[in-house]
Amino acid sequence: MSTQTSFVTPEAPLKAYASTAGAAISSLSRREARERPRAIASPKDFRTEPGPVRFVIVALAVSFLTIFVVLPLVVVFASALSKGISAYFAALAEPEALSAIRLTLLVAAISVGLNLLFGVIAAWAIAKFDFPGKTFLVTLIDLPFSVSPVISGLVFVLLFGAQGYWGTWLQAHNIHILFAVPGIALATIFVTFPFVARSLIPLMQEQGTLEEEAAISLGASGLQTFFRVTLPNIKWGLLYGVLLCNARAMGEFGAVSVVSGHIRGETNTMPLLVEILYNEYQFVASFAIASLLAMLALITLVVKTVLEQRLDEELIPRDDPR
């Protein structure tokens, strides 16, 4: 019976999960890699290839990653600092840059906060209870990962735009959603929707319900049980989801670009300002903002690696009698 749903084993959901942006979480399954002894290539091992073949394969892998992944990253910092360190900081101190940073932080706070709350609620319903249609519900939660960012923005234009379903009503009541903070936040919530729920569901399923049931039978209320029993068990998984959700929220470009309207100093987030400055040939300023986002990405990767190690500990099944 354990194979009825697709997310019973810890690996299955994480592998199956890797659609579009969300594939970042799929690397969760790599955690296993660190625990298992690897096949170490020694000259006498028949499970390996001849020396020259090994050399060519490693050379191909390393040069491909260097050209396609490392160099673009280096270019960001080199271009940002190409006119010196003072030009770099001057670009970041521009009022336009500061307002973009403020807007990005605000939108990330709104969308991460709401997705955190609803992600935990969704994970509780899906991981702790059995009901028909569970797999389908998880597929629906995953949907934003497979939708083009441009389409994620477009759907809100169709709802709230001047020619959209509710456009006339909104205009009559002087409510601004599109080309304003609410629209940007909505589009960002849409694209980051699955992150928190998806990193919690496999974890909470793996941990089972025994500890919560014990707490309830000892007289704890539902909320007490959640905050005293469940939350401490899932805290690293929760942080993991929040981390990836935040990285995507701050870096989202396509969806936000469609709904923002590009009003300078008002509705430009950091990624949008990178685009505008680049198209105006203000390369230092553009890459200065880009370098902040690149640093965010690098910090996210480092913290993610640390959290993956913590998650190993959380994934130990709790249903085992101790």
Next chain:
Amino acid sequence: MSTAVARRTSLPGFGLTMGLTLTWLSVIILIPLAGLFLKTLELSPAQFWEILTSRRTLNALRISFGLSFAAACVNLVMGTIIVWALVRYRFPGRRIFDAIVDIPFALPTAVAGVALTQLFAQKGWLGAPLAELGIKVAFTPIGIFIAMVFIGIPFVVRTVQPVLIDLDPEIEEAAASLGADRWHTVFRVILPSLIPALLTGFALAFARAVGEYGSVIFIAGNLPNVSEIAPLLIVIRLSEFRYADATAIAVVMLLASFVIIFAVNRLQRWAQTRIPAH
């Protein structure tokens, strides 16, 4: 099944959390997506067909799907080589290169876009030597292809890596002891058992490249019919207030990605039946 009943009775909050989940899901995901499909219904089938078969739309779809397919093929081959090097060999900096694979996921797409453009522009670090060879990358379809390769590489690597790590060494030992040379063992024994993972990685990289916007538009040049991708055409139609055109293209792309999700799900099931659980 008795545990299922026990769960339902003893833990509180199912009704409340399920209700909130469905409400939030409807508000953020389902109603907006339904709006997209409803908007298409306002078009007559003839209008819909006319939009999709206009020269510019067809070319944009051809460029998006064609180049994504080519990029996913490159990702498949290079991804396999990278996974092999990372899993099977020890070399200096292996752990760092393993971590580097995730950068295309983590780097905001606009940052990747301007960085790749700068790198491959005529005076860029790689663009200048390539220009001397007579190859122009930035602002041509080759540029789109390069950006799609960049964005897709982690999908193949991260899908195949855990499967290669978990591969039972006894299979290889058996093949070797039965007299297969290394070449045969790799191509007849190991690679076939990686096929579901390889195809999944390919499909995910392809899907991502088709929908990709930020990392492509800077390097693309965006000439209609030549280097204009479908997501950009949606944005252009929106800015011209031609909502119907934008919606029709979006629906086609959305349906394509639903087909890919379905294919990936089937692949996962196939993989689970092929590889016996430990």
